[in-house]
Every structure is written in C-alpha cells, then in structure tokens.
Amino acid sequence: MSHAEAVERRLRFLLDGRPRDREVTRPERLMQAMRHGVLNGGKRLRPFLLMESAALFGIEGEAPLRVAAALECVHCYSLIHDDLPAMDDDDLRRGEPTVHKAFDEATAILAGDSLLTYAFDIVASEETELPPAARVALVTALARASGLGGMAGGQMLDLAAERDAPDEAGILMLQAMKTGALIRFACEAGAIVGGADADERARLAEFGSAVGLAFQLADDLLDLTSDAATMGKATGKDAAAGKATLPGLHGVDWTRRQLDGLVAQAEDLLEPFGETASMLRAAARFVAERKS
DSSP: OHHHHOOOOOOOHTSSSSSOTTOHHHHHHHHHHHHHHHHHHOOOOOHHHHHHHHHTTTTHHHHHHHHHHHHHHHHHHHEEEEETTTTOHHHHHHEEEEEHSSOOHHHHHHHHHHHHHHHHHHHSSSTSSSSSHHHHHHHHHHHHHHHHTHHHHHHHHHHHHHSOOOOHHHHHHHHHHHHHHHHHHHHHHHHHTTOOOOOHHHHHHHHHHHHHHHHHHHHHHHHHOOOOOHHHHSSSHHHHHTOOHHHHHHHHHHHHHHHHHHHHHHHHEEEEGOOOGGGHHHHHHHHOOOOO
C-alpha cells in the first residue's frame, strides 16, 4: 500500500461519525464538510515527506501515519479557509466545489477550525505511540509552523501583498511562511518521529525548506502557464489580483533555472542518507517538475 493510500484510509477512520473519548457527539453536517475538505483527492505530499523522512531512521507504521494524517488535517483546514470569500474567494478546489460552496461559509469556517484543533488532538494522544517528549516536540513544531510565525502569518502577508506589492525578499518571506512552513515541518517531524539527532533534524528541516520554495515557485509558474481544467482550480489569479510572484518578476526561464538549483540543493542535503533517501530525492524532483 502506498503512503497516500495509507493516509487516505487513516483519515477516513479519523473523520468517521463515531464520537471518540470524551466527545458527546459529532455533528453530522460538520463532519460532512470536514470530509468534503479532506477526502477529495490531493497529492498527500506533506504526509509522504513526513513518512519518508521517518523511514530514514527505520521508523514506519502507526506513529508516523497518525502524525502524517494530523499534518494533512492542518493543510486541508488551510485550504478551506484560504478559499473563503474573505480570503482568495475560490469556487473550485481539486476539481470540486470548495467547502463554502458545497455547504456555506459558517460551516466552512467551523470545518477548518475543527480540522486544525483535531490535528493537535491526534498528535498529542497516547494512541500516537511515541515518547511524551517527542509528542511535545511535534506539537510545538506544528503550532509554530501553522501559526502566526508560519502559515497563518504567511496568509496575512499574502493578503497585504494585494495592496502593497512586496520586494523579492518580502516574497521569499511570504512563501517560506505560507507554503514552506508546513513542508519544512513535514520533513523535520519525520526526524522527530525517528529519534534523529539535532544535526539530522536540522538537515531534514533545511531539505524541507528547499522543497517548500520549489513547490511555491512551481505553483506560481503553473498559475502563469496552466489552465483551470489541468489544475482543478482557478489560474491567473495572482496577476489579476496584482500579486507579485517571483515567476512574474523574473520570467519562466529564470524560474525553471531556480527550480533546478533547488532540486540540486535538496539532493545535496540528502547525501549523508545514501540510497535510503531515494524516494525523497524523487519527491523533490516531482515538486519542481509537476504539471498540475
């Protein structure tokens, strides 16, 4: 079974309608909205990176799978909120109506809130069979990656960029926070789950940063060059909103050279891990070369 299939099965189990310990009930409409926002396809890139990073240290099975599922809950919460009319105002996500279109805005907000908080429940639970210190480290790292100094703060910078276009340094900061922080966390979390030492954890976090920047550069490039049918979401929105992006500033050829350089950097960071990191190397290339 692939990582994506395993994560999908775990998410379906976690998002079923049965109340868990200390839950009185799970409102059905809320659960339907959460499932719509999570179980509608997606590459499951962040869980893949987490599980492959943990595998570098010989750790597989339930613990990394649960942390990977929690990470995907955070990612999907961010997409639900990002699509809202007050944010990017999108009607389509992964080829399906966005949650606020399929349900309503209030339900979409609550679905995102519930996914975010549930993610920390999953990681902190004793069912995630890791030493308490590892679970604390994961909760701390995930909070920082998803919060005001990470993804949420990056979204704030992204909204501000519609009014006042940032310079290149500002764009890089925005991207490192909004998109890069969770991808960096995925790789660092794998090291935490695997009991890595400080140097190994830092190396994998840096690998995640390179992959995160490559992901955003490729995404911005596709926004310029692809179409909605291929992407499963609207394209051309950055230019229409007046948002500055690196591909918009420097052009397609420059962007592709940067992507090649980031893949080389990612591969260099993985060199100490030898052939055990072959799937992570392939993931870095996939991110840079993806067409949708």
